[in-house]
């Protein structure tokens with residue numbers, strides 16, 4: 001019986017602690033923005049992608065930024081993607097990131113060196129395939 005109580009407390013602590021950490025993970029007010037964006041956008045793509053897709057001139061390769069919620073914080077002007085202003089426009093990220101962050105873009109997306117991106121990726125890692133799509137899209141953007 002005593003054991004059961006102890007086990008209950010351990011689970012409760014882990015649960016609350018995990019919830020707390022998760023709610024802190026994006027820090028400040030952006031904490032929920034990527035999640036909301038991601039859920040809404042996933043639904044949109046499932047249901048009524050064509051009705052919802054607003055902008056003209058959005059290149060199809062930019063879809064990955066929509067899917068992964070990157071647009072909550074980033075625009076990619078060169079792909080016609082308007083997003084939040086929390087993060088920099090990614091149009092030139094393909095050429096910039098290595099100089100700015102000390103590692104090539106595909107490494108950065110796996111293990112970001114910046115605090116905000118670490119928590120974004122930590123909470124919602126990209127698969128290799130998704131990283132390839134992002135890198136490919138940013139390459140195209142940087143060449144426009």
Ligand code: HEC
Nearest residue numbers: 030034068069070072073086087088093114116117120134
């Ligand atoms: C919660 C907001 C937020 C979300 C969501 C987000 N980012 Fe970022 N990102 C930032 C911020 C802020 C920076 C700038 C960090 C710095 O310079 O230290 C950044 C930097 C970057 C950089 C480096 C660009 C540069 O010029 O320094 C890349 C590349 C990047 N993000 C890609 C992505 C991708 C891809 C996604 C979607 C999977 C994404 N980000 C989602 C906030 C976000």
